[in-house]
Amino acid sequence: xxxxxxxxxxxxxxxxxxxxxxxxxxxxxxxxxxxxxxxxxxxxxxxxxxxxxxxxxxxxxxxxxxxxxxxxxxxxxxxxxxxxxxxxxxxxxxxxxxxxxxxxxxxxxxxxxxxxxxxxxxxxxxxxxxxxxxxxxxxxxxxxxxxxxxxxxxxxxxxxxxxxxxxxxxxxxxxxxxxxxxxxxxxxxxxxxxxxxxxxxxxxxxxxxxxxxxxxxxxxxxxxxxxxxxxxxxxxxxxxxxxxxxxx
Numbered sequence: 001x002x003x004x005x006x007x008x009x010x011x012x013x014x015x016x017x018x019x020x021x022x023x024x025x026x027x028x029x030x031x032x033x034x035x036x037x038x039x040x041x042x043x044x045x046x047x048x049x050x051x052x053x054x055x056x057x058x059x060x061x062x063x064x065x066x067x068x069x070x071x072x073x074x075x076x077x078x079x080x081x082x083x084x085x086x087x088x089x090x091x092x093x094x095x096x097x098x099x100x101x102x103x104x105x106x107x108x109x110x111x112x113x114x115x116x117x118x119x120x121x122x123x124x125x126x127x128x129x130x131x132x133x134x135x136x137x138x139x140x141x142x143x144x145x146x147x148x149x150x151x152x153x154x155x156x157x158x159x160x161x162x163x164x165x166x167x168x169x170x171x172x173x174x175x176x177x178x179x180x181x182x183x184x185x186x187x188x189x190x191x192x193x194x195x196x197x198x199x200x201x202x203x204x205x206x207x208x209x210x211x212x213x214x215x216x217x218x219x220x221x222x223x224x225x226x227x228x229x230x231x232x233x234x235x236x237x238x239x240x241x242x243x244x245x246x247x248x
Contacts, residue, residue, distance in 0.1 A: 133164035140172065149176050167197035171206055183213045204230060204239035215246060 131139075140155035153176050159169045174189030190210045194203070211226030227243040234240050 133162050167193050178209050183217045186213050204234040204237045208239040
C-alpha cells in the first residue's frame, strides 16, 4: 500500500511538472508527450524496484543479525555464568589458602558459555628428601642383617654410586652375592673390597667367604691357600675355626 501511494505521488508530480513545462499554447504532439511520460514512469518504477531490492537486502541482514543475537541470548544462561564465576572464586580462594608448594598450577578452561567449567589441577610432586649417605648405610646394614637382601642390595649400590665407604659397600655386596650363591659376583666384590682396604675389621670373614666360594666353584687348591692364610693370620678368630674344618 505504501509503495502504491509513493508511486501515485511521483506520477502526480511528474504530470504536474509536464503540465508546467508544456502549456496549452505550447502543446504540439500529445502522443509524443504520452510516450515520454510512459518512459519516465518506467524509469521511476525501475528506480523504485532497485530501492525496494536494497531495502529487502538490508532487512535480510538485519533479520539475520537479530536471529544471531537471539540465539546468543538463548545460549548464554546468566544463572549458569554466575554459578561458574562463584565456583571459580571459591576454588581460587581455596588455592590461595594452601601452601605454595602444594599446587604447582591450575589450568581453567571454559569450553563454551553453556558447557560449564573444566578445571585441571596438577599437584606439584614433591621430591623425596634425599637421605644422607651415613643414614643410608645404616639402613642398608640393618636390612642386610634382617636378611632383606634385595632392599639392602639396592641401598648398597646407591652408596657405591655416591662413593661412600666403597670398601665396606663392596664387602656387603659380596656377602649378598655369597648368600645367593652367585660365586663370580661374590669373588669380584670381595676382591675390590680387599684392594680398597686390606686392614678392614671384617677381613677374616671376607677371606673365609672367598675361600668357601672358591671351594664351591671347584677351585680346591686356591681355596686351600685362602683357608691356610686365614688360620695363619687370624688364628683366634671364628673364621679360622671354620677354615680348619675345610683343611682336615
